[in-house]
Amino acid sequence: MLEGLLLGLSTAFTFQNILMVIGGCLIGTFIGMLPGLGPMSIIAIMIPIAITIGDPATALILLAGVYYGAVFGGSTSSILINAPGVASTVATSFDGYPLTRQGKAGKALTVAAIASFSGGTIGAILLLIFAPMLASVALLFHSSEYFALMVVGLSAIAAFAGTGQVAKALLMTFLGLIMATVGEGVLFNAARFTLGIPDLQSGFGFITLAMAMFALPEAIYLILDPNRSKTADGGDNSEIKELRISRDEAKSIAPVIARQSVQGFLIGVLPGAGATIASFLGYAVERNIAPKDEQDQFGKGSVKGVAAPESANNAACTGSFVPLLTLGIPGSGTTAILLGALIALNVSPGPRLMVDEPQIFWAVIISMYLGNLVLLMLNLPLIPYIAKVLAAPRNFLIPFILFFTLMGAYIGQNNATELLLLVGFGICATIFRFADYPLAPLLIGFILGPLLENNFARAMQLYDGMGFIWERPMTLGLLVLAVVLVVLPSYRSRRARARAEGVADGD
Amino acid sequence: MALDRWIALIVLLICVAYGYAAFFSMDDLLPPIMRRSPIWPSSFPKVLSVGAIVFALIILFGLEKSPQKDKAADINLSRLSEYKVGQAAILIGLMIAYALLLRPIGFLASTFLFLTLGSFTLGERRYVIMAIVAIIATAGIWLLVDNVLGIFLRPFPLFMSGG
Numbered sequence: 001m002l003e004g005l006l007l008g009l010s011t012a013f014t015f016q017n018i019l020m021v022i023g024g025c026l027i028g029t030f031i032g033m034l035p036g037l038g039p040m041s042i043i044a045i046m047i048p049i050a051i052t053i054g055d056p057a058t059a060l061i062l063l064a065g066v067y068y069g070a071v072f073g074g075s076t077s078s079i080l081i082n083a084p085g086v087a088s089t090v091a092t093s094f095d096g097y098p099l100t101r102q103g104k105a106g107k108a109l110t111v112a113a114i115a116s117f118s119g120g121t122i123g124a125i126l127l128l129i130f131a132p133m134l135a136s137v138a139l140l141f142h143s144s145e146y147f148a149l150m151v152v153g154l155s156a157i158a159a160f161a162g163t164g165q166v167a168k169a170l171l172m173t174f175l176g177l178i179m180a181t182v183g184e185g186v187l188f189n190a191a192r193f194t195l196g197i198p199d200l201q202s203g204f205g206f207i208t209l210a211m212a213m214f215a216l217p218e219a220i221y222l223i224l225d226p227n228r229s230k231t232a233d234g235g236d237n238s239e240i241k242e243l244r245i246s247r248d249e250a251k252s253i254a255p256v257i258a259r260q261s262v263q264g265f266l267i268g269v270l271p272g273a274g275a276t277i278a279s280f281l282g283y284a285v286e287r288n289i290a291p292k293d294e295q296d297q298f299g300k301g302s303v304k305g306v307a308a309p310e311s312a313n314n315a316a317c318t319g320s321f322v323p324l325l326t327l328g329i330p331g332s333g334t335t336a337i338l339l340g341a342l343i344a345l346n347v348s349p350g351p352r353l354m355v356d357e358p359q360i361f362w363a364v365i366i367s368m369y370l371g372n373l374v375l376l377m378l379n380l381p382l383i384p385y386i387a388k389v390l391a392a393p394r395n396f397l398i399p400f401i402l403f404f405t406l407m408g409a410y411i412g413q414n415n416a417t418e419l420l421l422l423v424g425f426g427i428c429a430t431i432f433r434f435a436d437y438p439l440a441p442l443l444i445g446f447i448l449g450p451l452l453e454n455n456f457a458r459a460m461q462l463y464d465g466m467g468f469i470w471e472r473p474m475t476l477g478l479l480v481l482a483v484v485l486v487v488l489p490s491y492r493s494r495r496a497r498a499r500a501e502g503v504a505d506g507d
Numbered sequence: 508m509a510l511d512r513w514i515a516l517i518v519l520l521i522c523v524a525y526g527y528a529a530f531f532s533m534d535d536l537l538p539p540i541m542r543r544s545p546i547w548p549s550s551f552p553k554v555l556s557v558g559a560i561v562f563a564l565i566i567l568f569g570l571e572k573s574p575q576k577d578k579a580a581d582i583n584l585s586r587l588s589e590y591k592v593g594q595a596a597i598l599i600g601l602m603i604a605y606a607l608l609l610r611p612i613g614f615l616a617s618t619f620l621f622l623t624l625g626s627f628t629l630g631e632r633r634y635v636i637m638a639i640v641a642i643i644a645t646a647g648i649w650l651l652v653d654n655v656l657g658i659f660l661r662p663f664p665l666f667m668s669g670g
Contacts, residue, residue, distance in 0.1 A: 167565045168511070171518065174559035178525060181552050188548040190536070193528065223598055223629070224590040396640055399625025402602060403618065407648065410609070414659075419606030423599060435511035453551045460546040 004354075005128075008362025011057055012370060020062040021367050025374045028069020029076070039070035039334045041215040044207050045408045047341045056345040057360045061367040063338055064321075068371045071275060071317055072116055072379065075310055079108045088275035088313040091283040095298065095305030102301050110245055111303050112310045113379040115257050119311030120372040122261035123268070123318030128365055130269075131322050131354075144459035144468035146328075148478035150452045153329045155482040158441060166486060169441045172432075176442040179204055180449025187457050199417045206340050208422045209446055211405040213439045214333070216426030219401045221433075226394065245303065252294075253307040256286050264312030268319020275313040275320070282312030318368060325349055325361055328451070333440040336447045515566035522563060526556030597628045613667075614660040618645045 011017065024046075031042045046066050050059035074089040079096030092112065099108035158169035182193045183203025194200040245253075260282040267278040286308035287298045298305045323329040328350035330336035342349050347360060354361050409422040429439055459468045459475075470476055529552035537547060565571055601624055608617045622641035631637055653660050 167562050167571045171515070171559060171562040171566060174522075174555055174562060175518065178522070178552070178555050178559060181555065185548065187546075188541075190548055192533070192548055192552070193525065220595050220599075223595045224592065226591065393631075395626045395629040395631035396637075398598070398629055399622050400644070402598060402625065403621060403644075406602060406605060406621075407652070416606055416609050419609070420603065423602045423606065427599065431510075432514065435509070435514050437511065437514065456551060457546045460550070461544065464545050 004358055004362045005366075007359055008364075008366040011359045011363035012061065012366035017058055017061050017363070017367065018370065020058055021065045021370045022374050024062045024065020024067075025069040025072075025371055025378060028066040028071075029073040029375070029378060030069075032070030032073025032076075039067050039074075040210060040337055041405070041408075042066055042070045043334060043337050043341070044210040044215075045404060047207060047337070047344070048408075050341055051344050054345075056342065056347045056357070057363045059345055060338075060342065060347075060360060060364050063341060064364055064367055065371045065374070067317060067334060067338070068120060068314070068368075068375055071313060072113075072375050075112050075116065076109065076379075079112060079306070080105060088279050088316075089309070091279040091309035091313075092306060094283065094309075095300075095302050098299070098301035099303075099306065104301070107245055107249075107303070108306050110380065111249075111253060111306045113376055114245075115253070115260075115307040115310035116314040116379075117372050117376040118257045119261045119264060119314035120318055120375075121369065122258075122311075123265045123315035124365060124368040124372070126262070126265045126315075127318055127322055127368070131326055131361075131365075142459075142472070143455040143462070144472050144475045145478065147452060147455040147459055148475045148482070149327065149329060150448050150455070152478050152482045152485065153323075154441070154445060154448060154452075155486045158486060165436070165438060168437050170486065172437055172439065172442040173445040176445025176447075177449045177452065179209070179442075180446045181453070185450065185453065187454055199415065204421065204446070205409065205418055206337075206443075206447060208409040208418050209425060210337055210443060211408050212422050212425030213429045213443050215401065215405045215408075216422070217430040217433045217439070219398060219405070220426070220430045222394070222398055222401070249303050253303055256304050256307045257311040260286065260308045260312040261315040264315030265319040267312070268316030269322045275316040278316035278319075279309035279313040282308040314372075321364065321368075325353060325364065328353075330444065330447065333443055336444045340447055512567055512569065515563045519560060519563035519567060522556050522559040525552065526560060529553045529556050594628055598625060601625055601628070610661065611665050613663040613665070614649055615645055615662050616664065618648070 012021075027046070028039070028042055031045075032039065043063055043066055046063060050062050053059045053062065071088060075092045075096070078089040078093035079100055096108045096112065099105065154173050155170075158166055158173055180203070182200055184191045184201060191201050263285065264275075264278040264282055267281060268275065283298075283305060286304055287295060290298065290304060294302065294304065317334075320330070320335045324335045324339060326349075328339065328348065330339045339349060347353070347357065405422065405426075406419055409418050410416070432439060460466070462468065463471065468475055469479065529549045533549040533552070534547060541547065601621055605617055605621045608620075619641050622644060623637050626637050626641075649660060649662060653662070
């Protein structure tokens, strides 16, 4: 581990790579503050730039910096104007915005900065310790286990979708997998499901789909509802006072940060859970275990309510790199996009990554410390100035968001047909969102689709049929786990409902 | 019928068409030697179409009860007319126009028009500021993409660059 660390230090501490971390954090923070552009969209925008860099370690360092910056920037807009630009910072706005209205915006931002820094740093330490362990386990995996593992990941994503949403999430996953089969596959040199359209020969572009699933629906929502990006009551949030936190507050949030960093990291490691769920769970847990009088403060401006989701979501961001780097399984939509970028850079994440290209693996871990430090230095003194970007008038902001999604899709493919696909899918995605269909499973399914099919095909060829399912106990175990993950939540909610109805009848 | 079930119905029809192709028409083109392989190009699509059809049916028949939730922050479809649907439609139209015009009239003109008309649609009337912002953004992005990143974007209309 020590030599790995040293290797990582020597790779990350080149002038170019440090510039990349700083640049990535800056870009991520600034764009992440704009509502409608979450880490997923920003990374998608940055991918063409990262690919032109060429060196995978540097490109990944840049993208990781953008990722942290974006999650961080999202919390800034959540706190200042109650406009979470990112799903994972929605929980931050529960208590952050009330603090702003009490004139304690500076305090809220400071707590958020420190909590994010601690969460990210503790996450990086845990990654350092656990990733090699997970990777050594991962070496036991063959193509049939990979197939089963991806099935587990996809069903975990569906299972975490929440009660009443499992069928929808699974349908979206299948849709994503179906879309991935369009075009020429790797194993069969025949185009499939192209409907005779030459432009579909190479399949759908994944940046196009990423933009269409996330950035466009959010932009359309912003157009439809002008109040979505505005301050609730036009309060002057440009005056930021009381930046410091008192000794008592520091004492009360320290255990919160410690607990939520560990919990957030563990949730982040699970495929499909990700920063959003970590932040909500962190908020919910801290609220439940707080003393009675502090419990009432949650939702009305509690510093603990800012610290919990912030440390949890940053730790989860780090945690989601564990399955990505060691198993090649993205734990969230964002890491799914990162996986796509890695494959474009000719790096195949997986158990071999640590053996074949250790400099990439360790450089990313080191760049996480660096990224967190840069973010802390950036956030504390610059907050009052950064917030001014949010004052960009909506009339200019929205055309720019739309323009950037168009450019993201066009630069990736250099094909104007891709733009029409983008708009078409964007409209579909907006309608899906109207009806509460989760969109992340579709994208994750789309990105995992070819990997899933190729491993499935390889296992089928090795075992000349479906025999691998019962001949390899680990495959069978994983597939059973996948079924349990899908069935359990709906079974439990059904039982809970039955019990609730029983009580009502008894009364 | 609620919107999510309509969507499920449409998705179901798409998946049935997909499944039909996978089960009945795709394998006709397969060369005889490929038929000896345990996995065919249609194998995985067959599994997918069955899975997707099952879940589409579950949603269509409402087998999974979705909880009632209050989402004050989200779009309420029953009051759709109170939202800026017209503006959204015009901006989507602008995006389609941008896609169609990007090649023929060049990047600079189409982007300038998109940004100014987009702001105009949203109710901006300070024409000078609109023009300045659009010019700076258009030129800046073109320089970044074309010169810095080295991705070719045709800057001028087709007739000016000799087709």
